[in-house]
Amino acid sequence: MITLSCSELGLLQHRLCERRHELLAALHGEYGDLAGARPPEVLGPESHPDETASRKARDELRTALARHDFDELQQIDVALARIDAGRYGACVGCGDPIGYERLVAAPYTARCVSCQTAYEQHRVTRQ
Template identity: 85%
Template sequence: MTTLTCSELGLLQQRLGERRRELLAALHGEYGDVAGTRPPEVLGPESHPDETASRKARDELRAALARHDFDELQQIDAALARMVAGRYGACVDCGDPIGYERLVAAPYSGRCVSCQTAFEQHRVAR
């Protein structure tokens, strides 16, 4: 069972909503070409090979950043769904409460520190 007060839960829900709006704006704005919502910038045939390589590296970096933001957005949506279901603040693996300090630092956290550590160690081992 969670140990969050109503005011703590409200604050965390507000922070999740604000961050969700920021991510959606970034995904539709600065990463719009990566997401396919606007056409990518095209280099002309007179472009220097170094410029082409730089553009490719920049595009790969932007795609990686967009994937990171999209992953965070999915985590936020999952956290908001847990709130609606009344399971927010409880570890999805063991059911123990997730510390408020951890939720303030990363409001979309779904695991307690112990379970998150085990999850990451297992992922690295694969």
């Protein structure tokens, strides 16, 4: 049974939509060159090796940050779909309610603390 009030659900949905908008703006703006939206900065043959290494490290970091933002965006889209389906706030593992405080901290959360812990432990043992 889901225990969120209409106002709590509305607030969480609003936060999800705001964060979704922020992430889309970042992915299209800040990381747009990673997706081919704008050409990357090109270093010439006269570039110093330190500059090339620094550029490579910066590009790897930006790629990792963009991947993280994209993953968060996907989680938000799944959470919004759960809202539309009337299943938001229920753990996808056990079906028990996810605490409101947990949802406020991470509105895209899909599992209760117990199920999330078990999920993470299972992932670690599989690697």
